[in-house]
Amino acid sequence: MLVGNKADLCHLRAVSLEDAKAFAEQEHTFFMETSALEALNVENTFTEVLTQIYCVVSRKALNIGDDPAALPKGKTINVGNRDDVSGRQEGRLLLIMKNHGSGAKVLCSS
Template identity: 30%
Template sequence: MSYDYLFKYLIIGDTGVGKTCLLLQFTDKRFQPVHDLTIGAEFGDRVVTIGGRSIKLHIWDTAGQETFRSITRSFYRGAAGALLVYDITRRETFNHVASWMEDVRQHVTHNMSIILIGNKCDLVRKRAISKDEGEMFAKQHGLLFMETSARTCQNVDEAFIETAANILEKIQNCVFDVSKESPGIKIGYSCPRGEIGGRYGTITELGGGCCS
């Protein structure tokens, strides 16, 4: 399938927060509650449409264990967007968000679009971090924010698409110079070379991905 732009994404965060489930839900529309721990990184992709532009997302789901941290860092370079995920039922995963964010920003461009994701929001009775607390942290650190459930699909597509829309807006505002090789962004075959600017409108989607 032809596309206007390709964006490289990362999914990062502690082990067990649902990173792989989010990827499978977004790319394959399926929930897999039990799976092997990610070793290094896993990959998925999907094409979405934002304001008439076809955007192909190349998504790397990275391991959360400290053992694989050095391997994970090798995937940071050349990424345009990241989903930084914590589990709303486990306080320690939220406490580690600042460390993950600092790690990413040491290895990527400061213009990278990062969305903070509070996953497993379907587990209301087990909630340990309020939505307000997540929103406040995101606002303080200049991040997008959303709560998701990979199990029920709540906000899964929206999280990936909102991040892509933010990257596209940066392209249109010349934050990224796509006439050069911008980190994590490539111009596709169907994008008219002279028509990079212009504001996007409504968001629709092509293809599909749902996990907690």
């Protein structure tokens, strides 16, 4: 993931938006610009990082198959209370959704 910071300082930009997007595409990575000052894409960036990590780990776990020694047992991850998070089992992949007001965002669907 490539993140351009301080998007609010356009007049001081050292790399054009087009060049940044082209580089990210060339490297097969996700690109996003942020600005903490304007609260632009800050939370979205963290959500995207976690989403990408979750998807990579999920794909690796699915590729391991049914080897009982491959995955750790008894691990619990606290993701919030039931009002904040819901999950749905589809096949072997659990989809995690975080509620954001009127809707829910699917964090990984592959």
